[in-house]
Amino acid sequence: MGNNAGANAGGGAIYGLGIFGALFYFWQQADGFWDHVWSLFEAVFWPAYMVYRAFEAIPH
Numbered sequence: 753m754g755n756n757a758g759a760n761a762g763g764g765a766i767y768g769l770g771i772f773g774a775l776f777y778f779w780q781q782a783d784g785f786w787d788h789v790w791s792l793f794e795a796v797f798w799p800a801y802m803v804y805r806a807f808e809a810i811p812h
Contacts, residue, residue, distance in 0.1 A: 770799035 775795035782788045 767799055767803075770802070771795055774798045 772795075775791065778791035778794045778798075779788065782791045
C-alpha cells in the first residue's frame with residue numbers, strides 16, 4: 753500500500769488556512785466579548801460547513 757501522508761497533510765493545511773481566514777474575518781466583525789467568543793466558534797466550524805455544502809452540491 754502507498755503512503756498518503758503527503759496528501760493528508762495538504763488537505764489539513766488547506767483546512768487550517770480556511771480556519772485562519774475565517775477567524776480573521778469574523779474577529780474583525782465582532783464588537784464585544786461574546787461576539788469575539790462566537791467568532792472563534794464560527795472560525796472552527798465554518799470551513800467544515802462549506803466543505804459539507806460543496807459535497808452536497810455534487811450530483812449523485
